[in-house]
Amino acid sequence: MFRKAKAPIEAWKTEGVPAPMVAPTPREPFVKRYRAFCFGLIGQRLDNLTSSDLLADQLKQAGMSVTPGMHRAVTIVTALIAMAVSFVVALVLFRFLLHSPDWYAYVGLLTVLTGGTVVAGFRFLLSSRIDTRKDRIERELPFTFSELSVLASTGTSPIELIRRMARRKHDPAMTSEFAKVAYRTDIQGKDLISALAETAKEAPSLALREAFWDLANMIHQGGNLDEYLRTKSEEVLVLKRIAQKSFIERLQTYVDMYVTLVLVGVLMGGVGAFLLNTLGQRTFGLDSNAILLLLAFGVVPVAVAMTSILISLAYARAEAK
Numbered sequence: 001m002f003r004k005a006k007a008p009i010e011a012w013k014t015e016g017v018p019a020p021m022v023a024p025t026p027r028e029p030f031v032k033r034y035r036a037f038c039f040g041l042i043g044q045r046l047d048n049l050t051s052s053d054l055l056a057d058q059l060k061q062a063g064m065s066v067t068p069g070m071h072r073a074v075t076i077v078t079a080l081i082a083m084a085v086s087f088v089v090a091l092v093l094f095r096f097l098l099h100s101p102d103w104y105a106y107v108g109l110l111t112v113l114t115g116g117t118v119v120a121g122f123r124f125l126l127s128s129r130i131d132t133r134k135d136r137i138e139r140e141l142p143f144t145f146s147e148l149s150v151l152a153s154t155g156t157s158p159i160e161l162i163r164r165m166a167r168r169k170h171d172p173a174m175t176s177e178f179a180k181v182a183y184r185t186d187i188q189g190k191d192l193i194s195a196l197a198e199t200a201k202e203a204p205s206l207a208l209r210e211a212f213w214d215l216a217n218m219i220h221q222g223g224n225l226d227e228y229l230r231t232k233s234e235e236v237l238v239l240k241r242i243a244q245k246s247f248i249e250r251l252q253t254y255v256d257m258y259v260t261l262v263l264v265g266v267l268m269g270g271v272g273a274f275l276l277n278t279l280g281q282r283t284f285g286l287d288s289n290a291i292l293l294l295l296a297f298g299v300v301p302v303a304v305a306m307t308s309i310l311i312s313l314a315y316a317r318a319e320a321k
Contacts, residue, residue, distance in 0.1 A: 035066065035074055043073030061204040062129035071126075079118040086114035098290045134204040136173040138236065141207055144174045145233035152226045158219050159185065159192050177203060181212075193220050207236055258307045262300065269295050 047069030055068040064071070090110040094103035144165070151161055162185070165178040177199060184195035193216045200212035211232060218225055270292065277288035286294070 035070055038073040038077045039067075039070045041073060041077060043067070043069040045069070046072050057202070058126055058130065060202045061133065062126055063133055064126075064129065071122075075119060075122040078122070079115045082118045083111050083115040087111045098286065098293070100286055100290065130204045133173065137177065137203070137205045137208050138239070140171040140174040141205075141211070141236045142233045144171060145211070145229045145236065149226050149229035149233065152229060158215070158225070162192065174208075177208065192216075207239065258303075262303045262307065266295055266300055266303070269299070 047067050050069075052068045055071065059066060059068065059071060066074075087107060087110075090107040091103070094100045094106045100106060148161060148165065151164060156164070162178055162181050166175060166182040168175045168178075180199045180202075181192070181195045184190045184198060185192055188195075190198075196212045196216040196219075200209040200216075203209045203212065214228065214232075215225075218228060273288040273291040273295070276283060276291070283291070
């Protein structure tokens with residue numbers, strides 16, 4: 001036997017399948033308690049009423065041990081809380097501080113915009129986690145293929161190759177993928193070909209999926225495993241260089257966005273506010289002072305924060321490569 005069976009909850013985590021709901025203790029992190037609260041509120045009903053294989057696959061690819069219903073419940077509850085807070089803040093700002101005659105329109109617009117932003121943020125978070133896992137796996141792929149090639153040249157059997165790769169202490173992303181294959185064969189009793197195919201289906205990286213499918217085909221039909229692994233390692237290194245070039249181009253785009261939106265856009269907004277003040281006019285129910293306040297304490301911080309987040313994410317992904 002490859003290894004001892006894990007505790008029930010740990011076994012679920014290894015498989016990337018949502019674990020059964022367990023009542024959180026006060027010592028558990030706030031995120032776990034919040035997820036449990038949202039699941040108990042509406043998440044369980046959503047799981048029973050609807051099924052989403054696509055969302056379930058995306059959650060597995062992101063490495064998130066939650067059900068589709070729990071994920072939707074957290075998104076909905078968080079959006080409602082954010083909308084309530086936005087409603088109060090916008091009401092105080094436009095009704096009592098800025099005294100805008102169209103305060104109700106601004107309050108409604110910001111409330112709806114906040115809810116939409118939260119929903120879009122959860123979608124972006126899921127996509128970002130999938131991309132992060134993919135990048136970590138593809139960073140380790142060339143070295144993993146090289147190591148597999150050396151082991152295969154010694155005549156090691158395929159199942160023993162998987163077991164040895166799952167026992168490694170380095171390259172945690174790829175080691176985790178091999179551990180999933182080993183778990184399916186040694187704990188669940190599946191054959192190696194089925195275990196490779198199922199793990200490939202949940203992998204976020206197309207390169208890894210193709211590699212596992214090719215391994216399964218070669219084990220089934222036979223082939224030169226050592227030569228295939230050496231060739232695959234060289235192909236992945238070429239893809240890695242292309243990804244690094246893409247990052248440089250993406251970073252230049254973010255810099256152009258920052259200059260255009262934050263510097264030029266805010267400057268033009270300020271000039272427009274001064275012109276309104278000179279003419280004694282109002283726009284969208286706001287005078288020049290209100291526009292300058294919104295630019296200084298609303299638009300500028302949000303624009304700088306969003307640009308910084310985009311650059312940080314791009315840099316983190318480049319470092320992972």
